[in-house]
Amino acid sequence: MNVHKRISALLNSETPPALFLDRDGVINRRIEGGYVKSPDEFEFIEGSPEAIAQLNRFFSPVIIITNQQGIGKGVMSDxxxxxxxxxxxxxxxKHGAHIDRIYYCPALESSGDPCRKPSPGMALKAKKDFHQIRFQNSAIVGDSLSDMLVGARTGMLNVFIGNPEIARKYPRLIHFCFNSLAEFARFIHNLHA
Ligand SMILES: [Mg+2]
Known part of the structure; x- marks a missing residue:
């Protein structure tokens, strides 16, 4: 099945599809070489709250999976x-957007911890917690190849936020590429319209 057919099938399935979202670089601006350690360092990417509210109409549950090795480094606390x-x-x-659960992995990159993306540990944990999740009927949105690898390892539909040049280099790994979560939400909305 090609990816366009697959996303249509996903949206038209009886049970709503699950959506896995990366956080930094998808929902909020990532801090290069650093971590979002306090609310005042957290900055939404324009349109992302509205996008999540829109995506809530089509996907359930909506889950965040995020690597936060700043905790493992001792730069910030849980x-x-x-x-x-x-x-x-x-x-x-405030924007009518809802996240069902946040999973984060505090482990260091060097730890080889199975919860840290690109390992699929957080997605597997979510599947245990939400029995309705079927990976074949799920999509993951991220701005890193490690997010796409989580999707590939579990059989999700992979949506990349970022440079289309990168997407073209990895056609098997990246099924769709958009500039932003807002653009992805518009695409989903138009598919359904
Ligand atoms: Mg990211």
Whole structure:
């Protein structure tokens, strides 16, 4: 089945498809060489709260899976991350956007921890927690190849946010490429319209 047929099938399936979202670089601006350690360092990418609200109409559950090795490095604490996420969820709520669960991996890249993307540990955990999740009926949106690898390892539809040149280099790994989450949400909306 080609990817366009697959996404249509996904949107028209009886049980709603699940959506996995990366956080940094998809929902909020990533801080190059650093971490979002407090709510005032958290900045939404323009249009991403509205995009999530729109995507909530088509996908359920909507889950964030995010690597946060700043915790493993001791640069920030679990508590500080929790404050950042409370802030994010509150602001999403104001836009009518809903996230069902956030999974984060505090492990260092060097640890080989199975929860850290590109390993699929967080997605597998979500599947245990949400019995309705079928990976074949799920999509993942991320701005890194490690997100796309999580999708490839679990059989999801892979949506890349970023440079189309990169997408062209990895045609098997990246099924769709958009500039932003807002653009992906518009695409989904138009498919359904
Ligand atoms: Mg990212």
């Amino acid at each position: 508590k500080e991350l929790e404050l950042v996420h409370d802030h994010m969820l509150k602001n999403l709520e």
